[in-house]
Amino acid sequence: MLPDWKARKDVKEALRRHLFKENQIGALVPNNKKKRLTIKERAQYCAKTKDVWDIWLHALDLAVPKNNTDEAIVAASFRVSQFRRELAEAGVGSEQIYIYAKLPEVTRASNEIQKRQLEQRLPNPPKTPKHFSLEEGLRRIQNINTTKIPTMQDLADVIMMLSMRPAEVATLCIIHYEPGESNPPEWYKPGYSWYCIRYIKNKGEAKNNPEPRQFLSMEKNPERAKELLTWIQDAIATGKLRNPVYSINGKRSTGVFSKFLKSYGITAKRLRKIGGKHASRVHGGQNPTSQHLEFLSRVAMRHKMDHHNSGMYYAEGDTSDSDLDADPEPEPEALAPTPKAINENTSEIEDIYDLYGSI
Known part of the structure; x- marks a missing residue:
């Protein structure tokens, strides 16, 4: 047969x-292949049915690693994290997401893997080039003359100073805000009167109108930092300075700026982390704890601070002649294994209905 x-x-x-x-x-011969759903389609389906058990079953299904390797477990954690974000985008309530799509035991298992991997890398962290050390960077920033046309070095120093992504250079704004006597906005943080807006890497509605985040930079004077940022932005707008992410004809091209950084053995991503690390030391005070330095570094890089971060390390290394200890690097949220293999972004929906029917 x-x-x-x-x-x-x-x-x-x-x-x-x-x-x-x-x-x-x-x-005549219908396709009997089981339908596969993307993570976004799963979230939209759950939002449409309004059944919390659908949320729970999909979260369990996504948390299953393809195999028992560390990489597969961490990948599964990313799928469930993405599922929660997509649920929020689809309009599912935060309480339902927390109860039915958050798997603490799975998260802990994956966090342990990531922490162990990070600790293994710590004995030999990458070195910060002396050219971009805290001392050298601050010296150049303090000596910048805004009456002159900025150079590629000035651009790199301002990016480091503000812990920016290159794509944020043309849009980032520094604003001053003092709340009234009552009803300050949710994003307001007591003790901060300067904020950054129009930064990059937000999802959904926040991408078009992101809430302000606290300002923290290597330059302690926010007005001076704002002056330097505006100086760079004006030069880019008038064509006097090359945009770090776009060519002259408007096409996306990071080659020129990447080539400049390559001569110092770093990338734009590392430059941003170096800037966050330096900002944490500038504002850390005397004898700061590693946790406090990590917190300040995250503020400088405009990370969202809603969730307590499980990591305590900062992997960016010191310059070879520095006597300061390495800073901690935040560790991403993660999840863990359950016993059934699936594809990374999709899985078999009929299996879920079978499981649902057996409950």
């Missing part, structure tokens, strides 16, 4: 030989 897939294939080939059209063949 032929297996089902072989029999179906032979029937389809026979129908084609008899000049049946594809839609006719599809009607």
Whole structure:
């Protein structure tokens, strides 16, 4: 007896030989492959059914690693984290997401893996080039003359000073805000009167109108930092300085800026982390704890601070002649294993319905 897939294939080939059209063949021999859903489609489905058990079953299904390797477990954690974000985008309430799509035991297992991997890398962290050390960077920043046309070095120093992504250079704004006596906005943080807006890497509505984040930079004077940022932005707008992410004709091209940084052995991503690290030391005071330095570094890089971060390390290394200890690097949220393999972004929906029916 032929297996089902072989029999179906032979029937389809026979129908084609008899000049049946594809839609006719599809009607006579329906495709019995199980439907696969992307993570976004899963979230939209859960929002449509409004059934919390659907949320729970999908979260469990996504948390299953493809195998028992560390990489597969961390990848599974990312899928569930993405599922929670997509649920929020689809309009599911935060309480339901927390109860039915958050798997603490799975998160802990993955966090332990990431922490162990990070500790293994700490003995030999990457060195910060002396050219971009705290002392050298501050010296150049303090000596910048805004009456002159900025150079590529000035651009790199301002990016480091504000812990920016290159794509933020043309849009980032520094604003001053003092709340009234009552009802300050949710994003207001007591003790901060300067904030950054129009930064990059937000999702959904926040991408078009992100809430202000606290300002913290290597330059302690916010007005001076704002002056330097505006100086760079004006030069880019008038064509006197090359945009770090776009070519002259408007096409995306990071080659020129990347080539400049390559001569110092770093990337734009590392430059941003170096800037966050330096800002934490400038504002850390005397004898700061590693946790406090990590917190300040995250503020400088405009990270969202809603969730307590599980990591305590900062992997960016010191310059070879520095006597300061390495800073901690935040560790991403993660999840863990359960016993059934699936694809990274999709899985078999019929299995979920089978499981649902057995509850």
